[in-house]
Amino acid sequence: MNLQTNQLFSLAGKTAVVTGGTGVLGQAMVKGLSAAGAAVVILGRRKDAADDIAKELRAARGKALGVGADVLQRDQLEAAYEQVIKEFGTVDILVNAAGGNMAGAVIAPDKNFFDLDIDAFQQVVDLNLLGTVLPSQVFSKDMAARRSGVVINIASMSSFRPITRVVGYSAAKAGIDNFTQWLAVEMAKKFGEGLRVNAISPGFFITEQNRTLLTNADGSYTARGQAAINQTPFARFGRPEELIGTLVWLCSDAAAFVTGVNVPVDGGFNAFCGV
Known part of the structure; x- marks a missing residue:
């Protein structure tokens, strides 16, 4: 790899905020961004876990900060944003990796749609979809002001086709796919080509x-x-570290003309019809 290509994929001098950064996939993405040269902010509800990851990265000579915040609480996100700006000066990359599921929003094999817990359904949609929209509003303010930045949403195989049983999760992840495309167009039209929005769909x-x-x-x-x-x-x-290459590419200048896409990292799952 020559110097020019190294520079193309480098994230040196960038600050990346990763929501859900203490999870299995979130941690892999945090470490991948750090290895690419970015200063990373690990944002999660478990501040002690976020601090531990940040400490590990700083011991390896990376720049890292652990921040405690709930992606559904705007006041906590605003406080986190101010902390990041004070520490690093800018927000260049936002990875919306917070998400999850819960039992009540899943239809068990011995149940049917009419057994769905609507409160649980709402909570899962809020965590995944609203938990992507709210951080995007808060952390992309700096990007919009500078007309430069990258938002990466974490979608799912269920963004393309609904997966049986996980009705709340499938609906929310389909919404994230749509929101990614919508926000990509909105940002480009209002703030220019320097602000890109894409998604990754893990298998x-x-x-x-x-x-x-x-x-x-x-x-x-x-x-x-x-x-x-x-x-x-x-x-x-998949192995968590197999998300890193796609993530770094989308965050870097190597993807300067890429916006509004949802990239599967799935071992071929989405391409296979089953026959």
Whole structure:
């Protein structure tokens, strides 16, 4: 790799905020951004966990800050924004990695749609969709003022096609796909080509939330886990670090003419019809 290509993908001098940065996938993305040269802000509800990750990165000579905030609380996000600006001066990259699911918004095999817990459905939609919109409003203010920056939303395979049982999660992630396209156009039209918005859709990765859904205690696959593997041409789950290349590309000048896209990182899952 020559110097010119190194520079093209470099994030040196950039500040990246990662919501949900203490999760399995969030941590991998935080570390990948740091390795690419960015100063990183790990934002999560568990400030102690965010601080631990920041300490680890600083020990490796990176610039990092742990911040405690709930993505559904605007006042906490505003306070976090002020803290980031005070510490690093700018926000150049926002990765909206906060999200998740809950039992009440999932239709169990022995239940049906009429058993759906509407309160749980609303909470899952809020966490994933509103939890992407609110941080985007707060942290992209600096980008809009400077007419430069990158927003990366974390979508899902269920953004493309609804996945059985996870009705709340599927609806929310489909909304994130639409919001990504909408915001990409809005930002470009109002603030110019320097402000880009894209999404990444991970395929099936093992996280703390889905581990027991996809795998048994002995590491073998559950029926649902095996169904996911059967639909994935690579015949395995993704590894968290396999998100880093796509993330760094989208955040860097290498993707200067890319906006409004949703990139699958899925081992072929979305391309496979099952036959």
